[in-house]
Amino acid sequence: MxxxxxxxxxxxxxxxxxxxxxxxxxxxxxxxxxxxxxxxxxxxxxxxxxxxxxxxxxxxxxxxxxxxxxxxxxxxxxxxxxxxxxxxxxxxxxxxxxxxxxxxxxxxxxxxxxxxxxxxxxxxxxxxxxxxxxxxSALAKRAPITGFIQVTKLAFAIVTILLSISLIVDRSPLLIVSGLTAIAAVLLLIFRDTILGFVAGIQIAANRMFNTGDWITMPKYEVDGEILEIGLTNVKVQNWDKTISTLPTYSLTTEAVKNWRGMQESGGRRIKRAIYIDVHTIKLCDNNMLDRFAHIRYINEYIDKKKNELRAYHRDYSIDESDLLNSRRLTNIGTFRAYLEAYLRKHPQINQELTLMVRQLPPTELGLPLEIYCFSAEKEWVKYEKVQADIFDHVLAMLDLFDLRAYQRDGYWPLAAHRDTSLYTPVEAESPPPHNE
Incomplete structure (x- = not known):
């Protein structure tokens, strides 16, 4: 005073x-x-x-x-x-x-x-x-707090607005709050996305569903990229074409989302792709073919082992090897499958500790699918695609050595001189090869 x-x-x-x-x-x-x-x-x-x-x-x-x-x-x-x-x-x-x-x-x-x-x-x-x-800090990768910070800011803003109104009208803030119950439905409608985003943010943080930096794909929103920010109402994702997608936060918990974080934290990135073999080119191997296959480094031991097994089988059951009806023989498709698996086992950029197999899928009108299932040790996109392309370049190039041909609907591929000339028949698009040949 x-x-x-x-x-x-x-x-x-x-x-x-x-x-x-x-x-x-x-x-x-x-x-x-x-x-x-x-x-x-x-x-x-x-x-x-x-x-x-x-x-x-x-x-x-x-x-x-x-x-x-x-x-x-x-x-x-x-x-x-x-x-x-x-x-x-x-x-x-x-x-x-x-x-x-x-x-x-x-x-x-x-x-x-x-x-x-x-x-x-x-x-x-x-x-x-x-x-x-x-x-x-390192904790940010495990539990982002951007949504909680935004909720806190919103709460303080609401409190400030209520105090401002109470100062202007000279009424208690509690009286102002009690009057807001009459328009609660309107407020719920206005802050619908905020409330849903807040609930979704709690679920995301509690369950560690998503973090900034995660690679996600959402086909519904055409999203395929890295999360930049998880906010209270919106999530920003930078797609691989450098565009920015903004989607509601609650969509991460209500829509189908694929998170690639598990792949990034694992030992490899999956390769799962098939080539379609023309069923007309699948046949039994004769001695000349086996002798030729025996010179391939990755399967020379496999060929010798199979020859000994077949020789023992024919001897035990008194079967003449020239008897095509009763004798057991290798196929070029089975030998090729064994070669691919051995090739992948020796590949320096394939993780040998994860699942690795070469398998046949059910035949279709396009031929017999031969699928390669393995994991590339390179997880970065460009390097991964290079590893995958190199593998299938080699696979397609080796088909000819095993007297096989990849099916394509609009024509055929020329065959080597040692193949049967009956295989040169073009494949018409309207009449694909039947399943049972």
Whole structure:
């Protein structure tokens, strides 16, 4: 009270020196008082910006901590300086402007609102700092908090709005809240995405379903890329064509989503692709073919082992090897399958600890599918595609050595000179080879 009286007396003496006939009841006195308050508060803010802020910046840059740098980058100290002029207005107004004046109540409320929203903006900067520091830690890969930070900001914004309304209408905030129940249905409709996003964010964080940096695919939204941000209402995904897709956060829990994180954290990326063998080219192997296959490095031991097994079988059951009806013989497709598996077992870029097989799928009108199922040790997209392409380049090139041909609907591939000339018959698109040949 003593300080307020001193400020008021000093200001009255100053005004009487300029306007000798002006009294404190005159409206012009209140206008001059308000002008003096606003001018002084502006000077306080400028002085704080010019003197205090550089000192804070100097202290921040000298510090080795990350959090104070983040506070400075998000403008926490700059926003906090607005409290100084707001506090001065709130303190000086009762001293210079009479309580009975209408201007007194308006200025006081404006000062309170100024402090309220300055504090809110400073709190926003503090929450953004917490988010940045957390995202820089290892925990961010396990549980993102962007959604929770946004919910916290929204909660503080709602509280600030309620307090602002209560200040303006001079009513208790509890009374304002009780009145909101009448329009709860409207609020639920307005904040539908926010509520759904908040619930989805809790599910995502609790179950560790998705993190920033995960590769996801969502065919419904044509999304195929890396998650940039998981927010309260939206998720940003950068597709591999560098476009940005934005989708509702709750869609990650309500729609079909494929997360490739398991592949990225595993020992390899799956290769699962089939080539279709023309069934006309599948046949039994004669001795000449087996002798030729025995010179192939990967299956020479396999051929010798199979020859010994067949020789023992024919001897035990007294079967003449020239008896095509009762004798057992290898097929070129089976030998080729054994070669491919041995080739993959020796491939340096195939993970040998994961599933590896070459299998036949049910025949179709396009031929007999021969599928390669294995895992590339290279998981990065470009390197993975190169490994896969190299494997199938080799597979297609080796077909001719096993007297096999890949089926294609609109024609045929030329055969080597050692093949039966009856195999040169073109395959018409309208009449694919039957299944039972």
């Amino acid at each position: 003593q300080v307020s009286s001193t400020i008021r007396d000093s200001f009255i003496q100053f005004v009487e020196g300029l306007f000798p006939n002006l009294t404190t009841e005159d409206p012009l006195f209140n206008v001059l008082a308000l002008s003096a308050i606003l001018l002084t508060s502006a000077i306080i803010y400028v002085v704080a910006r010019l003197l205090i802020r550089p000192q804070i910046a100097h202290w921040v840059y000298r510090s080795n901590n990350r959090w104070d740098n983040a506070l400075h980058e998000h403008g926490f100290f700059r926003r906090l300086m607005h409290l100084f002029p707001a506090l001065f207005i709130y303190i000086a107004t009762p001293a210079l402007i009479q309580d009975e004046a209408v201007m007194h109540g308006i200025v006081i409320k404006c000062a309170q609102l100024y402090m309220l929203y300055s504090g809110l903006l400073a709190l926003y900067a503090l929450l953004s700092t917490v988010e940045d520091v957390y995202n820089a």
